[in-house]
Each structure stands twice: as C-alpha cells, then as structure tokens.
Amino acid sequence: MKKILIVDDEAGFTRLMKLTLERTGGYQVLEINDASKAWLKAREFRPDLVLLDIVMPKIDGGDVAAQIQSDPSLKGVPIVFLTAIVSQKETATGGLIGGFPFISKPVSLDALVQCIEENLAKKAATA
Amino acid sequence: MNAPAPQAYRVLLVEDHPGDARRIKELLEWTGGSTAHPFKLVRWVKRLDEALSFIETEPVDLVLLDLALPDCAGVNAFAQIDAAAPHLAVIVLAELDDEATAFSAVQAGAQEYMIKSELASRPLQRAIRHAIERKKSEHDLEHKNEFLHAMLTTSPDRIYFKDSDSRFLQVNQTLAHWFGMENPADAIGKSDFDFFSPDRAAAKFDDERRIIETGQPILNKIEQEIMWNGSSVWLLTTKMPLRDHKGRIIGTFGTSRDITAIKEMEETLQRERNLLRSVIDNVPDFIQAKDTLGRYILNNQAHTFHLNEKAPSDLLGKTVFDYFPPGMASEYYADDMMVLASGTPIVGKVEPSLSAGGKKLWISTTKVPIFDENEQVMGIATISRDVTAEKLAREESELANANLTRSREDLMKALGELRAVQLELIEAEKMKLVGRLAAGVAHEVKNPLAIIRMGTDYMTRQKFDDPNIPTVVHEIQEAVERADHVVRGLLDFSAPKKLHMALSDLNQVIRHALVLVRGELGSNKFKIIEQFQGDLAKVRLDAMKIEQAFVNIFTNAAHAMENGGTLTIRTFMRQVTGVGENIAGSGSFRPGDTLVVTEVLDTGHGVPDALIGHLFEPFFSTKPTGKGTGLGLTVTKTIVDLHGGTIDIRNRPEGGACVTVTFRADDPL
Numbered sequence: 131m132k133k134i135l136i137v138d139d140e141a142g143f144t145r146l147m148k149l150t151l152e153r154t155g156g157y158q159v160l161e162i163n164d165a166s167k168a169w170l171k172a173r174e175f176r177p178d179l180v181l182l183d184i185v186m187p188k189i190d191g192g193d194v195a196a197q198i199q200s201d202p203s204l205k206g207v208p209i210v211f212l213t214a215i216v217s218q219k220e221t222a223t224g225g226l227i228g229g230f231p232f233i234s235k236p237v238s239l240d241a242l243v244q245c246i247e248e249n250l251a252k253k254a255a256t257a
Numbered sequence: 258m259n260a261p262a263p264q265a266y267r268v269l270l271v272e273d274h275p276g277d278a279r280r281i282k283e284l285l286e287w288t289g290g291s292t293a294h295p296f297k298l299v300r301w302v303k304r305l306d307e308a309l310s311f312i313e314t315e316p317v318d319l320v321l322l323d324l325a326l327p328d329c330a331g332v333n334a335f336a337q338i339d340a341a342a343p344h345l346a347v348i349v350l351a352e353l354d355d356e357a358t359a360f361s362a363v364q365a366g367a368q369e370y371m372i373k374s375e376l377a378s379r380p381l382q383r384a385i386r387h388a389i390e391r392k393k394s395e396h397d398l399e400h401k402n403e404f405l406h407a408m409l410t411t412s413p414d415r416i417y418f419k420d421s422d423s424r425f426l427q428v429n430q431t432l433a434h435w436f437g438m439e440n441p442a443d444a445i446g447k448s449d450f451d452f453f454s455p456d457r458a459a460a461k462f463d464d465e466r467r468i469i470e471t472g473q474p475i476l477n478k479i480e481q482e483i484m485w486n487g488s489s490v491w492l493l494t495t496k497m498p499l500r501d502h503k504g505r506i507i508g509t510f511g512t513s514r515d516i517t518a519i520k521e522m523e524e525t526l527q528r529e530r531n532l533l534r535s536v537i538d539n540v541p542d543f544i545q546a547k548d549t550l551g552r553y554i555l556n557n558q559a560h561t562f563h564l565n566e567k568a569p570s571d572l573l574g575k576t577v578f579d580y581f582p583p584g585m586a587s588e589y590y591a592d593d594m595m596v597l598a599s600g601t602p603i604v605g606k607v608e609p610s611l612s613a614g615g616k617k618l619w620i621s622t623t624k625v626p627i628f629d630e631n632e633q634v635m636g637i638a639t640i641s642r643d644v645t646a647e648k649l650a651r652e653e654s655e656l657a658n659a660n661l662t663r664s665r666e667d668l669m670k671a672l673g674e675l676r677a678v679q680l681e682l683i684e685a686e687k688m689k690l691v692g693r694l695a696a697g698v699a700h701e702v703k704n705p706l707a708i709i710r711m712g713t714d715y716m717t718r719q720k721f722d723d724p725n726i727p728t729v730v731h732e733i734q735e736a737v738e739r740a741d742h743v744v745r746g747l748l749d750f751s752a753p754k755k756l757h758m759a760l761s762d763l764n765q766v767i768r769h770a771l772v773l774v775r776g777e778l779g780s781n782k783f784k785i786i787e788q789f790q791g792d793l794a795k796v797r798l799d800a801m802k803i804e805q806a807f808v809n810i811f812t813n814a815a816h817a818m819e820n821g822g823t824l825t826i827r828t829f830m831r832q833v834t835g836v837g838e839n840i841a842g843s844g845s846f847r848p849g850d851t852l853v854v855t856e857v858l859d860t861g862h863g864v865p866d867a868l869i870g871h872l873f874e875p876f877f878s879t880k881p882t883g884k885g886t887g888l889g890l891t892v893t894k895t896i897v898d899l900h901g902g903t904i905d906i907r908n909r910p911e912g913g914a915c916v917t918v919t920f921r922a923d924d925p926l
Binding site for chain 2: 140142143146147149150153185212214234235236237238239240
C-alpha cells in the first residue's frame, strides 16, 4: 500500500481524490488543504509520492516542493504537480514544470493512476 | 617813259572879283615849265551859296575862300563852309587891310590865310599842299579820338590809363560807375588807394611798378575784389605798359572784365560735380563708366578699391583685361559690347568677380548705355553690388530646406515605425492582460472541473439500479472535456508566441491540416475539391502553427455546412503590381512582391453582414453556444499576422463564405 500526500487548497477536490484513490485499494491518501502545513505533515506521514497543487494561498506549490526536497528525511520522494494552468502544448510534449512532472486538471482517474505508478517506478529504479 | 601823273589837288575858288580870280587861276596852274599839273581849279564861283551847293555834290580837296563875298562876309563864310564839309581844307584870302579877320578865321579852324596883294605862285601852291595835308591828318586824328571815345564810353569792360605813379589818367564810363562816380573825369588824379582796401591797392600798385620796371604785361589775371559798397566781383584783368610815341614807358593801362557770373556758374557746376562725386564715392556699390572701347573713364571709390587701386584716376584708360583673369574679363567685355551694340541694358545680372584680395565674389551688375548730346552711344555705365552674402545665404537656406525636407521624411518614417511599434506594444500589453485573465479563469474553472471529473470517475466504478446512470455520467464527462477544451484554448491563445520558421510548401501544410480535420469533414455529406497550383513558391512559415490556423478555418467551414456541402480549397500565386492595389489592410506587402494566396470556399450559411467585421475579436462566435470557443479565428488571425500575412473573410454572392489567406513568397520568381 503506497502512501500518497495530496496538497491542494481545494478541499472538495482532495476529498474526492482520497475517496477515489483509496477505493482502488492500492493507496493510502493524506489530504492537506493548508499548504503552509504541508512540509510538517509530510515529515510525519512520510509519503511515497506527493501530489502538489501550484497556485495556493499563503505558500505556493513551488515553495512547498523546495521545502520537501531540501528535507533529508524526505529525500527522493517524487513530487507531481497538479495544476490548472497548463497550455495544450506543455501537456502534449509532457514537459516539466520547474523540473517536476505535472498533471493537468481536470484529470481522469486512469490518467492519474498511470502517472502515479510511472513516477513510483522511476523512484524505485533510482533507489 | 612817264610815270602816271599823281592825281591833281582839286581846288574850288570862291572869289567875286573876276580880275583876282583870273590872277589866282594863273598862279595856281603855273607849272614853271614842268609837264605835271599838280593843281586843278575845278570851279570858280562868285557866291557862297554856289560854293555850298557845289561841295555838296562834287569832290573837292580845298577851298580858296575870299572873305568878302556878296552874300556873306568875314569869318561867318568860313564857318558855313566848315559846317557843310568839316573834312575840307580851307585857305582864306583877304585884303591887306583885313588881316585880322583872316587870322580869326584860322583860329576858327581854317588851315591858312593869305593876303591877296602878296600872292605868288610858289607860296600859294606850297600853302595849298600844307593845308590839304594838315587837314587830312587832323581828320585822321579826329577819327581816332572818336574810336577811343566810343570805346571808353560804351565798353562794358573796365578800362583805365595810369601814369608812372599809378594815378588815373583816364577811366572809362564803366569803371567810373563801378567806382561810384557819375563822371569819368572825377577819377583823374586819383589812385587805387582811393577805391580799394589798402592791401588790395598796394598789390595793384606793386603789379604796376613791376610792369613799368620790366615792360612785361600781366595777362588774364583772375582776381576777386570786394568793392566800396561791399559787393564781391570776380575780374579777368590784363595790364599793359603805356608807352609814348618814342617807346618810353610812361605809365600803365589795362582792362578788367567782370566774370562774376561765369565764375558763379563755374562754382555751381563745381559744387554739382563735387556733390555727384561725393554721392558716387560714398555708395558701397561699384560704379564705373567705360568708353566704346571698354576703357574706364569714370570710377567711384568703391570700384577703385575693388580693383585694388588707390585713386580713381589710376584706372583711367585701362580695361577689364588689366584686372581680371581672361575668362572673366572676356565675359564682362562681351556684355559691354552687347550693350553698346544693341543699346539694351543688362539689369541685375548675378555674375562672379574677384575681390581686391583675389577672393571669389558674386556681384549683381546693371549695365546701361550712355549717350552724347547727339544721341549717339558714347559708352556704358555700370553699377555692381556685392551679393556674395545674399547668394550664400540663399544657397544655405535652400540646403537647409532640403535637409529639413529630408529630416521631415525621416521623422515621418520614424513616426510610422513608432506607431507600428506602439501598436505592437499595445497588442502585447493586451495579450499579457488576456494571459493573466486566462490563467485566473483556468484556475477557477479547472478546479471545479477536476472535482466533477474525479466524482464521475468514482461513480463509474459503482453499481446503480438505474440503467441510465452510465449515460448520465458519460454526458457529464463530455461536458467537462468541452469546458476544459475552452479553457485550454484560452490559455493557448494568450501563451507567448514563438515561431519555428522554415521554408515550406503551403500545399503540403494544407493537405496535412485536411487530414487533421477528417473527424469533422470525413463524412460523405461533404465534398472536398482541391485546386492547388503545382509549382507554388515556398513560404517561410511555422508549419505547426499554420496547420492549426487552417484546421480552425476548415472546422468553421464544416460547422457552417451542418447539412453538408462543398469545400473548395484553391492555391495560386500573384504579383503585387501597384500601390493603389487593395492589400487587405496589411503594410507588409510591397509592389513587386510575389504572393501565395489560399482561398477556402464553403457553401454554408455565410456570415451575417453586420457581424463580418467582428469575426476576429476574441470570444466572438456565430456558432450556437457550446459549439465554438470564440477564439478560433482570433488565434488564426494571430498566427497569420505573426507570419506577416493577411486573412480576409467575405460572403460569396452565390452563398457561403470565402476565406482568403495570403503570404509573401520567400524568394520571388
């Protein structure tokens, strides 16, 4: 059972994500709507992967990513941005945002699961 | 041989006594044996009235007059003869007892008297000769005196005679009047000291002393005299030594002519000449006159200095060839000769010249012919002015004007460019704004969409009693897709544009775009006609972007032909020929450019005329809600614009719309 941390200020979205992902039976999900607490929660929860919104109040996804990355206890945890503001071109080329992979909202469950699995596999390969 | 006999003296005898008359005739005509007859008694009369009537008509040299005549006696008889013929010599004859009467006749003017009783031939003849000669010289002297008198009384010149002490011996009427005297005799014995100031009188006295000492006259001396009444006169004076009959200098005489009027005229002329001279010498223009051979005859100061001479007279007799280089001098000379020959002036001719220092000048020259009193051309008068400064100023101003015109053109061009840049900036600013708006919208719309999407996905994995649930969920998911599509389009539209340009065959790009819209146009209710020009010129473009543009155009066409129709796609080339050509609002095409044109014609419903101008505005759509994003044509136009092309949409007369897309060919044919 993989542990997924979802950081997004949109509570309805995180709740549905948690329900849907946990329903697949493959994931244990922790949802966080206050991004300023994301780093602290991450240290407690020790996720296998973080899904991180970019545009949030108080602190944005980029900063959260930097905090997590700089924490030795969270070293190597894959981060995937979930963002609404992506153009067609970036999606099509599968490019990175700030060096991180991303998924464009809205996303189908299949595409989401596929993305999570790919990045977990990538981490396993490098570990 | 005999010399011709001298003419005999003609004698008239007036004697009433026949015996006396006979004897006197004999005495008179006695020749003493000589053949000569020097005396001829032309007539003997007895009475005085006979004598008077004879001398009135006949030439007579001498009258022998008896003083005792029947009709007249004594001195009175002589007086009557003398009055009738004053030039006639008269010898009176008297008796011995009447010698006193005879003598008084001589005192009255008779030349001689003789006593009848003492008459002898020789003494009578000698007396007659003397009487005639004496009368003749008296008569001559009288004449001379008359001349002198006439001269002294009537000459308007002043005439005087002075003795060796410079005292007046005689002055004429004019001089006397000038001295303020009625009678010329009043001046006699006076001197210049009585009439002139002491120094003037002394000067005259000295002059006359010198004449007396040297015998040298003073001729035509011009003197100014101030007279006793204060009037001033100019005199032309000649003074001569006065000699007696033996040639000894006994005084001086002289004449003075009043030349005041002439002198004043001369002075007036002189003043006028000086005034004219002053005028021409004080004007800065070059004034000169030349004779018919082109020699300077008059030059003012300015012209003299212009030719580097000191005095105007230095130029006299010289010509332009003495002062100017041959080429320049020939020009001047030719003009002079032209004016002389034609009599036509040259006015204000601007021509080159040289300054005294050899510097090049420009002068404005006027030349006019000058005429003598017979209306014959006698020369040329020339007046020139240095116009170098004006000419340079005019040239500078023309140059400045040309520069200004050029600057203005440059400024206009710069302004045009600035406007274009400004428009671009405004456009960029607008796009940045739209970009921010799009990002905000995307964030706010996509999050709800994500929730809906995730919720429907969750639901698809549930079992429901109602068999329609999967269909409902599917519709919801479709709606989410569409909404997501709109937001993506918005983001694409506002995303920064970067083109990847390459030389491309537009026919190929269009064909590829047609493949991409197979989903829209693939069904057999559509007919697609391709009319592509084979050897189409290459266009430099971003194939992906242009593809997208044509996809949008084809998609719109498909939507316009809901019930099917024909889509015709045409490509061809044409040349931009003229400036007046309407090039659909783009400044990027110029005459001579080769254009690659694509026309997309559909048979759909066309565009309402009122809306045709708004087609390219963002979020404007003619399609039913849900069918178009309102951004398709905006994005299309942006893409075409970025390539420097034009896009134009109009309704076809036969129905449907025609979209024309034009690019400039990269390499002209």
